[in-house]
Amino acid sequence: MQALTVEGAETRFVGGCVRDSLLNRKDIDNIDIATSLTPEQTLQLLENSGLRAIPTGLEHGTVTAIADNEIFEITTLRHDVKTDGRHATVTFTDDWITDANRRDFTINALFYDASSRTIIDHVDGMRDIRHRTIRSIGNPNERFLEDPVRMLRAVVFAARLDLTLDRAVAAAIRRHRGEIVHSSPARLVEELYKIARSGSSERIIRDLGEAGLLRYLSLIHI
Numbered sequence: 001m002q003a004l005t006v007e008g009a010e011t012r013f014v015g016g017c018v019r020d021s022l023l024n025r026k027d028i029d030n031i032d033i034a035t036s037l038t039p040e041q042t043l044q045l046l047e048n049s050g051l052r053a054i055p056t057g058l059e060h061g062t063v064t065a066i067a068d069n070e071i072f073e074i075t076t077l078r079h080d081v082k083t084d085g086r087h088a089t090v091t092f093t094d095d096w097i098t099d100a101n102r103r104d105f106t107i108n109a110l111f112y113d114a115s116s117r118t119i120i121d122h123v124d125g126m127r128d129i130r131h132r133t134i135r136s137i138g139n140p141n142e143r144f145l146e147d148p149v150r151m152l153r154a155v156v157f158a159a160r161l162d163l164t165l166d167r168a169v170a171a172a173i174r175r176h177r178g179e180i181v182h183s184s185p186a187r188l189v190e191e192l193y194k195i196a197r198s199g200s201s202e203r204i205i206r207d208l209g210e211a212g213l214l215r216y217l218s219l220i221h222i
Contacts, residue, residue: 011035012111140172148179
C-alpha cells in the first residue's frame, strides 16, 4: 500500500494472498501485509492518508485497513516468544527472516515486494509451491505441540488447495492429533467458520476424519 511507503521502512505482501496467486487460484485468500513499521506508525500513516484504520490487535502488531472496498491486515514483523496453543507472547523485530520462520508452513511464509515485483523466499517455500506440498517450518512435532491448531490448518490447506501433506507433517499429525483438544476455542471457532465458507467443506471434513482429528474436535465444547 502506497500509504505505508516511508523512507527506511519496508512493506510486503505475505501469506495466503501470495500463496494463492502462485497457485493460480481465483479465490485469493485475505490480503495480509507485513511491515517493519511499528503498529502505531502504521495506524498513524493510514489515518493521515484518509484511510479507515482499525487497531484490531495492536498488542500483536495488527492494524486492519479498508481501501477500495478491500480489507488489508497489516502486521508488524514479529517474533513469537512463547505459545501454549492458546496464548502467544510476541516481540516486534525488523528482521524479515525471523518473521518468516515464526510462520506455520513454508507456502505461507513467502513475501511479495510490489515495488520490485519479486518474491522473497527465506524458507524454500517456492520449492513447495512447485511440488504442491505442505511442509512445516521447523520440526512439525515441535511446531504442532506449540500450537495444535496448526494440525487442523495443515489438513484444511491440503483439502482446499489440492495439496499433499509432507510425510513428516502427516506423521506428526498422527502422533499428536489428541493435542487439538488443548487449542483455544476462539481460534477453533475461527477456523471452523473458514471451513464453512471455503466451498470445500465436504472434502475437508472427510480429510479431518481420515487424519483422526475430527474425533477429537467433537470432544471440544466450543
